[in-house]
Amino acid sequence: MGCILKGGGGLYSRLVVGAVVLAAGAGSRLGGRPKCLLELGGVPLIRRTLIALSGAGVDEVVVVLGHHADVVEPVVAPFPVTLVRNPDPDAGQVSSQRVGLAALTGKLDAVLVALADQPLLNAQDITALIGAYKKRPAGTSVVFPQVGGEPGNPVIFSADVRDQILAGDAHVGCRQWRGAHPEAVAPFVTDNRRFKVDVDTPEDLERFERETGHALRWPAGLVTPA
Structure with missing residues (x-):
């Protein structure tokens, strides 16, 4: 945890945060297409994330x-991120989490695991989650958004939890x-529902457009392997 100057000249601590973005899914419930490339206002969801x-x-x-890596990679390649491939994405989200957590190299205070298909999530939401982690009750290591009594995403946890996950079974x-x-x-x-909105099915796309007035569209010319 580093320190930076306050406006008045004092010091306060700043969390060093890493993030794992999960974008390995097959999108099987959306016609076998990469849902992270759905566009809102012409911007792919993974870029928004x-x-x-x-x-x-x-x-x-x-x-x-993982799945669709060859079409997703060019979309995110311009960003200063580390790209890794899950060699067995069909093994499920846990396997992708572990691949991502293992690829983090910095000396981190906390790790955030995010989905690549949350259309409305913005920087203020991430900042609020990190702030909640800073103010977490003593003795806790994991913080997750809870909206209307239901869990949302992303989740943030200590670097020690990351180490324990990687030391555990597959x-x-x-x-x-x-x-x-x-x-x-x-x-x-x-009560911020942006933490709860993601897209998995055609019904989710219809509900999103109905509730927000904005449509999620597939990019023109998207071709994915059969």
Whole structure:
């Protein structure tokens, strides 16, 4: 944890935060297309995620690719991120989490795991989550947004939790660690529904347009392998 100057000349601590962005899915419920490339206002969702993380001052970002890696990679390549590929994306989200957590190289205070298909998430939301982590109750190591009593994303946790996850069995990811250590988990209770909105199905796309008045569109000319 570094220190930076306050306006009045004093010092306060600044968390060094890394992020893992999960973008390895097959999009099987959306016709086998990479949902992270859906566009809102002409901007792919994964780019929106990376812009939000950058705007919140996240120090290191790893993007985990898998299915559709060859079409997703050129979209994110201009960003200062580390790209890694899950060699077995069909093994599930836990496997992608572990690949991403292992690829973080910096000396971090906390790690944030984000989805690549949350259309409305912005830098202010990420900043609020990091702020909630800073103010977490004593003895807790994981903070997640809770909206209307339901969990949302992203999730943020200590670098020590990252190390424990990677030291565990291959089936252990953030959710499994949280389940085994409920006393170390605290909700960030908020009414901000941006933490809950993601897209998995055609019905999600229709609901998003109905509720926001904005449509998510596939990029022109998107061709994915059969």
